[in-house]
Amino acid sequence: MSTAGALVRKLLQAHAKGDAAAFKAAAEAYIAEERRKNHHILANDLERALLNGSYDQRSPLGPGLRGLNLLGVTEHDLPRDAERGALLLEIIAPHRTLDTLVLNLEVREGLERIVIEQGRADVLRSYGLRPIGKALFCGPPGCGKTVAAEAVAQALDLPLVLVRFDAVVSSYLGETAANLRKVFTFAASRQMVMLFDEFDAIGKQRTASEEHGELKRVVNAFLQMLDGFRGESLLIAATNHQGLLDPALWRRFDEVIFFDRPDAEASAEILRRVLHQVGLAPGIVLIERARELIGASHADVERIGLDAVKQTVLNHRTQITAAALDEATRRYFMRRALTVPGVTSMMEDGRMES
Known part of the structure; x- marks a missing residue:
């Protein structure tokens, strides 16, 4: 195994164990190795990231403390x-x-x-x-x-x-x-x-x-x-x-x-990214699903996708089905009906299937 490969392995092992001191030592060794190879720009970038990102992960402040460190304040x-x-x-x-x-x-x-x-x-x-x-x-x-x-x-x-x-x-x-x-x-x-x-x-x-x-x-x-x-x-x-x-x-x-609401193509991309972690059942066309969500915000579309993912995982399924997406979409429109005039009447008229 190359020197760089061995150092990356040490980094991953230290991260997995939550050993901040070992991680810092391995990172410093890796930076020194890159500098030895005359990769000075990369070494400087890594060194700056290490210094800016150093914080005690056990601290109750967590990332907030890291933010304070980035500013150099308490x-x-x-x-x-x-x-x-x-x-x-x-x-x-x-x-x-x-x-x-x-x-x-x-x-x-x-x-x-x-x-x-x-x-x-x-x-x-x-x-x-x-x-x-x-x-x-x-x-x-x-x-x-x-x-x-x-x-x-x-x-x-x-x-x-x-x-x-x-x-x-x-x-x-x-x-x-x-x-x-x-x-x-x-x-x-x-x-x-x-x-x-x-x-x-x-x-x-x-x-x-x-x-x-x-x-x-x-x-x-x-x-x-x-x-x-x-x-x-x-x-x-x-x-x-x-x-x-x-x-x-x-x-x-x-x-x-x-920042405007997403069009159908953008909504389809949001769904694709969120649903990718589980996978889709055959026959689901995301662009068609996205066209049903015109008027939804980025956060709304992401929430629909996450809702479908959670249903799938909790039901011990390996793929997101059309039924899971239907249910997540229905719940979104039910929530929206509480705040947006006209949505309730659309549901009552049968323009939105329950």
Whole structure:
């Protein structure tokens, strides 16, 4: 067995045993072997991944601690709400990758453009140009905005920092703006991908008659902080309700990407990826199944597939049958009928078989 092969075997054995020390030693030996072969770029990449990814797997914080390590901070360094002491941020070590997401061409090109510009920020700055630093992800719920932000962070080898709006928004006068200031200060202190998920909570139109003066002041403060941000972090705001956003917010973003519901081909691909782990019974045509799901989100289609997989496994079957897919689809439409007008009448009219 070659030296590299022996080292890979040691890596796998250490991983299987959960021996972090042995894994680290084998990884360092493998990096040294690649460097000896003059594979310096690969060695440097592996070394950076090892250093960034090191954490005690026995820790109750798990991947959260790895996220803290990626940033080089402890939980005590994270900003908190003065009123309740609640953390304003959640740090996530990203795992999803862009190639695992089912995206239309326009969305994929937009995400890749962000990654390329952020990854070559030094080149752009040498010409007096700034990379994309503020992006807006919008579209219906369940269509991949949050996982796309995670995949962008993973591609950039940066932690994903999620802004917790349940903690940021305070009942105390002026405290919400103060919390936002803490969040932006933290984003400027080190490089990260910061996600303002469902940020329409603070981005509503200032002219909305039902909103009181405090919220309007918060929107103004957010606009000022967004305009004044000059850190190296990538800021991503995601919303399911772009129509509620203050028009002044749109021009603050360098890139706007709309995540739409999947078409039949995309839904078929999602089903194919989810169902692949068990396999399909003969005669099932996924594109035909997918056409029945027009209007469903990416998350909905994935849930239907996972539902069918679970039924199959629990019934001790080796292949997913048409009946399992029928039942998973029926359950989806039953759930949807609770929230979407017209679906119940479709079922009653016999346009959806039960």
